[in-house]
Amino acid sequence: MNKERVRVLYIDDEENNLKAFKASFRRDFEIYTVTDPNEAYRILDEIDIHVALADQRMPRVSGVDFFEKIQEKHPDVVSILITAYTNSQTIIDAVNKGKINQYVVKPWDPTSLKNIIDSSYDVHSARKELKFKNDELSKTNDELNRFVYSASHDLRAPLMSILGLVELSRLEKNSGGDPYVYLDMIERSVTKLDSFIQNIIEYYQNARAESNYESIHFSYLVNEVVETLKNTDPNVKFNIDIQQEGEMFSDEFRIHVILNNLVSNAIKYQKNDNANPEVTISVKADSDKAHILIRDNGVGILQEHLESIFKMFFRTKTDNRAPGTGIGLYIVKEALSKIDGEIKVNSVFGEGTTFELNLPNLNKS
Amino acid sequence: MNSLQIMLVDDNEIDLFLHEKLIRLSGISDSVISFTTAREALSYLEKNNTQPDIILLDIQMPEMDGFDFLKAYEQITNLNFDITQIFMVSSSLDFSDISKAKANPLVTEFIKKPLNVKELKSHLS
Numbered sequence: 374m375n376k377e378r379v380r381v382l383y384i385d386d387e388e389n390n391l392k393a394f395k396a397s398f399r400r401d402f403e404i405y406t407v408t409d410p411n412e413a414y415r416i417l418d419e420i421d422i423h424v425a426l427a428d429q430r431m432p433r434v435s436g437v438d439f440f441e442k443i444q445e446k447h448p449d450v451v452s453i454l455i456t457a458y459t460n461s462q463t464i465i466d467a468v469n470k471g472k473i474n475q476y477v478v479k480p481w482d483p484t485s486l487k488n489i490i491d492s493s494y495d496v497h498s499a500r501k502e503l504k505f506k507n508d509e510l511s512k513t514n515d516e517l518n519r520f521v522y523s524a525s526h527d528l529r530a531p532l533m534s535i536l537g538l539v540e541l542s543r544l545e546k547n548s549g550g551d552p553y554v555y556l557d558m559i560e561r562s563v564t565k566l567d568s569f570i571q572n573i574i575e576y577y578q579n580a581r582a583e584s585n586y587e588s589i590h591f592s593y594l595v596n597e598v599v600e601t602l603k604n605t606d607p608n609v610k611f612n613i614d615i616q617q618e619g620e621m622f623s624d625e626f627r628i629h630v631i632l633n634n635l636v637s638n639a640i641k642y643q644k645n646d647n648a649n650p651e652v653t654i655s656v657k658a659d660s661d662k663a664h665i666l667i668r669d670n671g672v673g674i675l676q677e678h679l680e681s682i683f684k685m686f687f688r689t690k691t692d693n694r695a696p697g698t699g700i701g702l703y704i705v706k707e708a709l710s711k712i713d714g715e716i717k718v719n720s721v722f723g724e725g726t727t728f729e730l731n732l733p734n735l736n737k738s
Numbered sequence: 739m740n741s742l743q744i745m746l747v748d749d750n751e752i753d754l755f756l757h758e759k760l761i762r763l764s765g766i767s768d769s770v771i772s773f774t775t776a777r778e779a780l781s782y783l784e785k786n787n788t789q790p791d792i793i794l795l796d797i798q799m800p801e802m803d804g805f806d807f808l809k810a811y812e813q814i815t816n817l818n819f820d821i822t823q824i825f826m827v828s829s830s831l832d833f834s835d836i837s838k839a840k841a842n843p844l845v846t847e848f849i850k851k852p853l854n855v856k857e858l859k860s861h862l863s
Contacts, residue, residue, distance in 0.1 A: 525831045526798045530750060530851070533829035537756045537852030544763055558752050688800040 378403045379494045380420060384413045384439065385428040385455070394426075397483045402490065410434045417447050423497045424490055426477075429456035429463055437463065440471035449500050451493040453477055516685060523686045527698065531566040535559050572700040579630055579708050586622045586735050591615050591656045591663065594625065598632045599654070606640050612653040619660030622736035627708040632667075634701040635728050639669035642726070647671070665730040674720040682718070742767040742862075743788065747779045747807065748796035748827070757794060757827075757853050764855040766862070767792075775799065776807035784814055789821045792862070794849075797828040797835055804828075808844050825849050825861070 381402045383394050391406035398404060405420065407413045410433055416422065425443070427436035434442070440452045454467050457479040467473040474496060475489050538559050542552035592615045599611055636652065643650040653668040674682060674689075681687045683706040686699035709716055713733050720726040744767045748754050754772045761767050771790070773779035776799055783789070797804040804826055811817070811824075826839040829851040839848040847861050 522832055526829060529829040529831065530753075530798075533851040534750065534752045534756065537753070537760070540852060541756060541759055541763075544760075548763070558755070562752060 379424060379490065380422050381405065381424045381426065381490060382407070382413060382416055382420075382422045382450075383426045384408070384410065384431070384436075385426075386431040386433075387428070390428065398487065398490075401487060410439060413439070414443070417443055417450065422447070422450055424451045424453065424493045426453045426455055426490075429454055429458070429467075437466045437471040437473070440467075440473055444472055449497060449504070451475075451497045451500075453489065453493060455479055455481065519685055523699070527569050527686075528566065531562040531569075534562045538562075569698045569700075572698050572704070575630060576700055576704050576707070579627065579704055579711070582626060584624045584711055584735075585626065587625055589621050589623050589625055589628060589658075589663070591617050591621075591658055591665075594629060594632065595654055595656065598629065598636050602633070602637050602640055605637070606643065606650070609640050609643065609650045609652055612651060614653075614655040617656065617658040617663075619658075620736075621658050621660060621663055621732075621734045623663075623732055623734070624712050627712050628732070630708050631705050631714075631730070632665075634705050635667045638701060639667055639671065639726070643669065643671040644723075661734055663730075663732040663734075665732070666727060667730075668725065668727040670725040673722040673724050673726055674718070675722050676720075679718060679720060683716075741769065742792060743790040744770045745779060745782075745790040745793045746770060746772045747776055747793065747799075747804075748772075749774055749799040750796070753796070753851065753853075760853055760855050761858075764859065766855070766859060776802035776804070776810070780807065780810050780814070783811070783817065789817060791822060793822055793824045794827050794853075795824055797826055797830060797839065805838065805842075808842060812844065819844065823862075825858070827851055827853065 379402045381398070382405045383391060384407050385391050385394075386408050388408065391408070395404050395406055405416050405422070407416065410431075413425075417425070425440070427439045429436035431439075436454045436456065440454070443450065443452075451474045452471065453475040454471065454473045455477045456463060459478060464476065467476060475493060477486060477489060538555045542555050545554075546552045595613060595615060599613065603609065603611065632654075636654065639652040640650075647670065649670075651670050653666070655666045657664045678687075678689055683702050685703045687703075688699040706716065709730070709732075712735060715731045717729040718726065719729070744761055746754055746757050748757070751774060754774065758770045758772060761770055771782070773782065779793075795804045795807060802810075808824070812819075823846040824844055826842075826845050826848050827850070828835065828839075828848075830836070836848055839845055849857060849861075
C-alpha cells in the first residue's frame with residue numbers, strides 16, 4: 374500500500390518563517406500555512422491534518438494555548454511546538470496544558486525537523502489505528518454481551534418448554550391420559566431451538582470466513598435459494614426475473630446467505646389470511662454492479678420498527694407460528710458490509726415489504 | 739375447585755398451554771386467562787372490573803417485556819394492587835433480570851421455568 378502524504382499545518386505570525394518552512398518541505402509534505410488562528414481552526418475542521426506545528430510566541434494566541442484549544446476536537450493531530458526561547462514555564466505548560474508531542478527550538482535544522490515530522494506521522498497513524506481497533510473491540514464486546522444475554526434466554530427457553538411438557542406427560546400418564554399428544558409441541562420447541570443454533574452458526578461463519586471472489590451466476594443462485602425454501606410454504610407464488618449481462622464478481626457464499634435470509638423472511642412473514650401470497654425476486658446485473666429487489670405482499674413492518682430491524686436480536690411481536698430469532702437481518706447487514714453492498718427497505722404495514730440491494734462488482738481494481 | 743383467578747402473560751404459546759394445563763391439573767385453579775402480549779393483558783386489566791388474584795408474567799417478550807408491563811400496570815388507576823399477586827416467570831439465568839424481578843415491589847416472587855407446581859403452590863399458601 375502506498376504511504377499517504379503527510380498533511381502538515383504550520384501556524385506562525387511571521388510570514389517569513391512560513392515561507393522558509395514551505396521552501397524546505399514542499400516536496401515532502403502537503404503543507405498548509407496560516408498566520409491567523411481562526412483560519413487554522415477552519416483548516417483543522419475541514420482537512421484531515423496529521424501533524425500541526427505552532428510557534429509559541431504569537432500575538433493573538435500562544436502556541437501552547439492553540440494546542441490546548443484544538444486538543445479536544447482534534448485529539449489525533451500530533452502537535453509540535455516551535456520556540457526560540459527555552460523558558461521552563463513554557464515547557465511545563467506545553468506538556469501539561471497543550472499535551473505537546475514534540476518541542477523544537479529555533480532555528481530548526483531541516484533534516485532533523487523532517488525526521489520529527491515523519492515520526493510524528495507514525496504516532497498519528499498509531500493513534501488512528503488504536504482508535505479503530507478500540508471501536509471494533511467495543512462493538513465485538515457489545516455483541517458478545519447481547520449474545521450471552523440472548524443465549525441465556527433463547528437457547529434455554531425451548532429446552533425449559535420441553536422439560537415442562539415431559540413433566541406434563543408424566544402427569545397425564547398417571548391420570549390415565551394420552552402422553553403422546555405433547556410430542557408435536559416438543560417437536561416445535563426442538564425446531565425453534567435448532568433454527569436459533571443454525572442462525573448463530575451462520576453468523577459466525579460469516580464473521581470469520583475470508584472473502585472469496587468468484588463469478589456470480591444470479592439465475593443459478595436465486596433458483597437454488599428458491600428451490601430450497603419453497604417447500605416451507607407451498608402456497609407462496611414466486612415471480613422471478615433475472616437479467617444478467619456481463620460477468621460480475623463477488624462472494625457467492627455471502628450473497629447466498631443474504632438471499633436465503635431475505636427470501637425466507639418474505640415467505641415466513643406472510644399474512645395468515647392472504648389467499649395469494651407472492652414473493653417477487655428481480656435481479657439486474659452487469660459487469661459493474663447488481664441491483665436486486667425482493668418484494669412480498671406479507672404483513673409488512675411498522676414504520677417505528679424500520680430503524681431497528683437490522684439490530685442484533687431485534688424482534689417484533691407477530692401472530693405467526695414461526696417467530697424469528699432476531700438474527701437473520703443482522704446477518705444480512707454484516708454479510709453486506711463484507712462485500713461493500715447496500716440495503717434499503719420499504720414497507721407498508723399490512724401490505725408488504727421490499728428489500729433493495731446494491732452490490733458492486735468486486736473484481737480487480 | 740379453587741376459585742382463584744389466574745392471568746398468564748407469555749409470548750411463548752407452548753408455555754402458555756403448559757402453564758394453564760399444570761395449573762388446572764394440580765388443582766390450583768380452574769379459571770385461567772391467557773395473553774400472548776403484554777399490551778393485550780394490560781387492556782384487559784383496564785377494561786375489566788374483576789382483577790385476577792394471580793398474574794404469571796414472562797420476562798422476555800418482544801416489543802413490551804415483563805418490566806415494561808409492570809411500568810404500565812402501575813399507571814392503571816382503577817386497580818387495587820393489594821388484590822393481585824404478580825409472579826415473574828422466566829427461563830433466563832441472567833443475574834440482572836432475576837435481581838430486578840425480585841427487587842420490584844409489585845412482584846411477589848421470581849419463579850424459574852419450567853414451572854414447578856409445588857413451588858407455585860407453596861407461594862400461594
